[in-house]
Amino acid sequence: MTLPSHVGVYGGGRMGAGIAHAFLVTGVDVTVVESTEEAARAARGRVEASLAKAVERGYDGSPGTLVVTTGPEELAGAGLVIEAVPEIVELKSQVLATVERVAREAAIGTNTSSLPIDRLAEALADPSRLVGLHFFNPVPASDLVEIVVGARTAPDLVERAQGWVGDLGKTGITVTDSPGFASSRLGVMLALEAMRMLEEGVASPADIDTAMTLGYRHPVGPLRTTDIVGLDVRLNIAEHLARELGPRFEPPAILREKVERGELGRKSGQGFYAW
Known part of the structure; x- marks a missing residue:
């Protein structure tokens, strides 16, 4: 060792x-x-x-x-x-x-x-x-x-x-060393698109996540993952990536609104899911 x-x-x-x-x-x-x-x-x-x-x-x-x-x-x-x-x-x-x-x-x-x-x-x-x-x-x-x-x-x-x-x-x-490295860059992009889908009424949080867990074998869906990581953490990362890499990482309004209301995910008891 x-x-x-x-x-x-x-x-x-x-x-x-x-x-x-x-x-x-x-x-x-x-x-x-x-x-x-x-x-x-x-x-x-x-x-x-x-x-x-x-x-x-x-x-x-x-x-x-x-x-x-x-x-x-x-x-x-x-x-x-x-x-x-x-x-x-x-x-x-x-x-x-x-x-x-x-x-x-x-x-x-x-x-x-x-x-x-x-x-x-x-x-x-x-x-x-x-x-x-x-x-x-x-x-x-x-x-x-x-x-x-x-x-x-x-x-x-x-x-x-x-x-x-x-x-x-x-x-x-x-x-x-690069903005978002590999994992955050890919993970945040997927989560932001899932949030935009939620804003547009495409599907519920559970159904969006199930599309990834069953369709793509992700162990946890992007919205539930965001709840676990913390919506405030995801917002900070997205803002940083938007500054460095451009508007494709601009945080959706739903993310900003939830953070403003204190809905930070698992640690606060409410995010895209109730915990």
Whole structure:
């Protein structure tokens, strides 16, 4: 196994907790950093609940040690630190600069689903240490990790990242830094068209999704996937892609309206479906 013995995850929300879980079940020690004590308690709860579900499903290994803290300095000594904070350039840049300062020997991963790696790398004194590690939600059940290579990402870091993904029991695809990478670009385009069909009265959300799950063997339809990812997250990505790639990614009115009403999907209890 090529995984570092100590991995840091900066951000303990749904994605960060899932990433922590993925490493913990391999026996790796994980330190999760959050911004406040309240957020740290919530992050610990998410990870522990996720591990408990793994045990219910038959996991009988010895997980690594979990530390949840508000002190970034506890990332010192980690071999890999992955940031998993919201998709805001300024926030991610601030976190990455902090990680570079406190975890001097660590490789640095960003879990961004759409932001340019090269833009985020501008926050670092040594941009060769940064690679995109785009995990998918829910992380424990997902088999895919998108490895995104920036213009200045060290080649040996790409090779190590490919090995780490394999050690997690997942499949990695390697893509060059580009708007939306491969997965977000394709997934968002499908979801936006499904929303336009809903606006036009073509079919119900369930029937649109069933067209893809039964007709194309997608495990989950595009509208239900949007609910799981979060309508606000999808809106942010679509707006970014529209700026970078043009009006074909312009968010439909139904998406903007639902986000304005707080209908964000599963996390709020209502999106294109009631949860």
